[in-house]
Every structure is written in structure tokens, then in C-alpha cells.
Amino acid sequence: MSMQQTLPLPGVAPERTGGGYRRDHLLVAEMVRPGSRVLDVGCGDGELLQLLESRGIDGRGIELSREGVNGCVAKGLAVVQGDADTDLVNYPDDAFDYVILSQTLQATRQPKVVLENLLRIGQRAIVSFPNFGFWKMRLQLLIGGHMPRTENLPASWYDTSNIHFCTIKDFVELCEQINVKMERAVALDLYGRPVPLNLPWWVWNMFGEQGVFLLSRGSGK
Amino acid sequence: MDRGLSGTRVRTLAIACSTRHSAQNIAFHELGRQAVMADPDWRGGRYVDEDTHPHRGLAVARMAAHITYLSDAALHRKFGRRMQDRELPTFSFDADFQVESYLRYQGSSFVERFDANSYLYLTRAMDYFDIAADHNGVLAKAFTGIKTRFCVVSFTSDWLFPTSESRALVHALNASSARVSFAEIETDRGHDAFLLDVPEFLEISRAFLLAAGKARGLNDGGTQS
Numbered sequence: 124m125s126m127q128q129t130l131p132l133p134g135v136a137p138e139r140t141g142g143g144y145r146r147d148h149l150l151v152a153e154m155v156r157p158g159s160r161v162l163d164v165g166c167g168d169g170e171l172l173q174l175l176e177s178r179g180i181d182g183r184g185i186e187l188s189r190e191g192v193n194g195c196v197a198k199g200l201a202v203v204q205g206d207a208d209t210d211l212v213n214y215p216d217d218a219f220d221y222v223i224l225s226q227t228l229q230a231t232r233q234p235k236v237v238l239e240n241l242l243r244i245g246q247r248a249i250v251s252f253p254n255f256g257f258w259k260m261r262l263q264l265l266i267g268g269h270m271p272r273t274e275n276l277p278a279s280w281y282d283t284s285n286i287h288f289c290t291i292k293d294f295v296e297l298c299e300q301i302n303v304k305m306e307r308a309v310a311l312d313l314y315g316r317p318v319p320l321n322l323p324w325w326v327w328n329m330f331g332e333q334g335v336f337l338l339s340r341g342s343g344k
Numbered sequence: 345m346d347r348g349l350s351g352t353r354v355r356t357l358a359i360a361c362s363t364r365h366s367a368q369n370i371a372f373h374e375l376g377r378q379a380v381m382a383d384p385d386w387r388g389g390r391y392v393d394e395d396t397h398p399h400r401g402l403a404v405a406r407m408a409a410h411i412t413y414l415s416d417a418a419l420h421r422k423f424g425r426r427m428q429d430r431e432l433p434t435f436s437f438d439a440d441f442q443v444e445s446y447l448r449y450q451g452s453s454f455v456e457r458f459d460a461n462s463y464l465y466l467t468r469a470m471d472y473f474d475i476a477a478d479h480n481g482v483l484a485k486a487f488t489g490i491k492t493r494f495c496v497v498s499f500t501s502d503w504l505f506p507t508s509e510s511r512a513l514v515h516a517l518n519a520s521s522a523r524v525s526f527a528e529i530e531t532d533r534g535h536d537a538f539l540l541d542v543p544e545f546l547e548i549s550r551a552f553l554l555a556a557g558k559a560r561g562l563n564d565g566g567t568q569s
Contacts, residue, residue, distance in 0.1 A: 197551035
């Protein structure tokens with residue numbers, strides 16, 4: 124039996140750009156107050172940092188890949204080669220107003236420890252991640268019977284760097300467990316558009332292709 | 345390194361360096377100084393008066409130092425166990441191996457251009473270098489309020505000023521909110537990589553300098569490699 128690689132369903136080829144910037148980046152940038160200090164963990168080629176700096180935000184980055192660091196330095200950005208799992212401990216408490224973890228949480232070895240570090244270093248954290256509860260993922264596992272692969276996550280299970288997938292529901296539960304306050308939560312669909320706010324959580328968890336959360340420290344319980 | 349601490353519009357490219365001399369750095373310097381002072385021609389430092397030169401001691405000092413600039417892998421790649429102008433070992437203390445011949449050459453050419461007492465004082469001065477010590481042992485305090493932009497680069501095979509030293513500098517700079525970039529370059533060429541054609545290293549240096557130039561309104565045209 125020949126199993127198709129991707130299901131023949133609508134919603135392919137996501138158009139995720141808006142005015143030259145990725146929609147999720149624009150959403151993140153909109154969550155950051157102007158004039159604040161930001162650390163972008165896993166900043167890639169520095170696209171988000173550039174967007175933030177163009178808005179008068181003092182941005183710094185950490186990036187694992189040397190090509191990424193090179194590209195950032197060429198853009199005049201302050202980016203340090205490092206690993207979210209091992210290097211965040213070296214940053215002092217309250218060093219930043221915001222710490223951003225964009226599409227990186229699922230690639231860390233210890234997501235919970237990383238999340239705790241984000242909110243130690245920063246007053247607030249902005250975390251975005253692919254939602255494994257997205258309907259396309261569910262269908263691929265349910266109907267196709269294989270590990271889901273999407274346009275945004277095309278790697279096979281054996282060569283993916285994403286080792287800790289979660290759903291939006293899972294993430295919300297983790298935040299509650301480690302006493303993290305969710306100040307804002309947005310689910311973006313495959314096109315980078317927000318899923319309407321008035322819909323219940325299960326709809327977000329089903330139709331959100333990714334979740335974007337603005338977090339702060341919960342009241343110490 | 346110290347120079348990077350002053351000035352508001354300064355940019356510092358810190359390559360394969362450290363904020364202090366480590367115990368191993370001091371140990372190798374001590375080896376070199378002892379070699380110089382063990383040379384009878386050193387004459388308690390008064391060799392100029394007595395018209396001698398502690399060339400042998402200074403050459404040994406340089407040979408030891410030169411090894412620290414390279415790496416195990418680089419030495420092996422360059423020389424292996426190859427013989428110098430001969431097929432078989434002579435079973436003497438002559439330079440049978442190419443690596444011996446190379447080191448002897450490095451030593452003897454160095455003495456032509458370096459004064460022995462200067463070597464002693466210079467290495468000694470470097471041993472006392474410790475930025476944190478001047479700030480109650482807290483390195484980050486040295487950078488408080490600093491406006492300088494830093495780009496720190498280290499090399500994977502550098503055992504003279506290893507990446508850990510560069511990372512300590514980066515952490516201190518981060519802790520004091522300085523603008524800092526950092527990259528560790530993969531190479532087997534040891535500390536001397538900073539003198540050599542290591543494309544990734546040249547690329548990031550170029551990127552940092554170009555960004556600095558752009559910030560001052562300089563045109564980056566015509567600098568293409």
C-alpha cells in the first residue's frame with residue numbers, strides 16, 4: 124500500500140508573511156512594550172530581532188547555529204552562540220524585560236527548566252510553539268498512521284530536532300503546574316491568522332497551528 | 345582586552361583571548377623564563393654588559409611557547425612522524441623528526457628578533473593580568489555601564505586561551521548588559537588560527553567590521569573579499 128506523504132486536504136502552502144515580516148513575529152513584536160530590553164532565545168537569522176530593533180527595542184539573541192550567529196552579526200545584532208538548555212543559567216535574574224522563545228521550546232531537552240529560566244531572566248516571557256494538537260497532525264496520526272509532518276515541520280521522526288512536542292492544552296497545563304501566569308494567549312492558524320478569541324480552548328487546540336503566549340511570574344503560592 | 349573597556353563609540357573584536365592569565369598560561373611562561381635564566385649566557389640579566397646572548401635559553405622558551413599556539417591535531421597533520429631529510433632514525437639527539445626541526449627553526453629565528461630580558465618582563469607582566477582582580481573579583485563589574493560593542497571569537501582547538509575563557513568574558517558582558525556577540529569557530533589549528541586563513545573566522549570578523557562601518561555611515565562597497 125502506498126501511503127501518501129501529506130494528506131490531500133485544503134490548507135497547504137501557508138502564506139505566513141505580512142509586510143515582509145512573518146505574522147507570528149509581528150504578533151510577538153506587538154506584545155513587547157517599546158523601549159524595553161529583550162532576549163531572543165534561538166533567534167535564528169535575527170529576523171525578529173531586526174523587527175524589534177526597528178521599533179526602538181534593545182534586543183539580544185542566543186543562537187545555536189554558527190551560520191545564524193554570522194548572519195546576525197552581519198546585521199549589526201548582538202547575538203551569542205549558545206544553547207538554550209545549557210547557557211540560560213548564566214544569565215542573571217531580571218536581566219531583561221522580555222525573554223522570547225520562538226518556535227524553539229519543542230527542540231529543547233528540558234522544556235520545563237527552560238521555561239522556568241525564561242521567567243527568572245525576564246520579567247515576562249513570550250513563547251511560541253507548534254501545536255501538536257492541530258487537526259492536520261491529528262489526522263495524519265489517526266488516518267495516515269504515521270508521525271505527522273507539515274509544511275512548517277517537514278522533518279521525519281528520525282531526523283527532527285524537535286524532540287518535545289506538545290499541544291496548546293499541554294502547555295497551558297504546564298504553565299498552571301509551575302505557577303506561570305498567562306497574560307495573553309493567541310492561537311494562529313495555518314495562515315498565521317489568530318483563531319477568534321471567543322472560541323473555546325478545544326477549538327484553539329484543534330485549529331491553532333501554533334500557540335503564542337505572553338507569560339509572567341504567577342503570584343507565589 | 346583592557347582597551348575595550350574605555351570609550352563610548354569603541355567596538356572591540358576580541359579574538360582568542362582571556363580576561364586573566366590562567367594557571368596553565370602562567371605555568372608555560374614560568375617554563376620559558378626558567379629556560380632563559382638557566383642559560384649561563386644570561387649572566388644574571390647583565391648579558392649586554394658582558395657581550396653575550398642567552399640564545400639557547402630563549403630559543404627553548406620559544407619552542408615551548410610555540411607548541412601552545414598549535415594543537416595536537418594541527419601538529420600531527422603538519423608533521424606526523426615524518427623524518428627530517430633521512431629515511432631511518434639516527435638514534436642520536438639530532439633532529440630526526442620534522443617536528444623537531446621545525447621547532448628548532450622557530451626557536452633560532454625568534455632569538456634574532458627578541459631580547460631575552462624583554463621576554464622575561466613581558467611574560468611576567470602578562471601573568472599579572474587579571475581584570476576581575478581589579479574589581480573585587482567580580483568580572484562583570486569591570487563592564488558596568490559600558491557602551492562598547494563587543495564581538496568575541498574563540499577557536500575549538502585553542503588550549504592556550506580556550507573557549508571557556510571567552511565564554512566567561514561573554515557572560516560577564518551579558519551580566520552588565522553590554523552589547524556582545526560571540527562565536528566559537530571550529531578549527532584544528534589551535535590558538536594560531538587567528539593568524540591563518542580560517543574562512544568562518546574571517547567571515548564573522550568581516551561582518552562585525554562592516555556592521556561597525558555601516559553604523560558610522562561608511563559605504564561597504566568595494567570591500568567584497
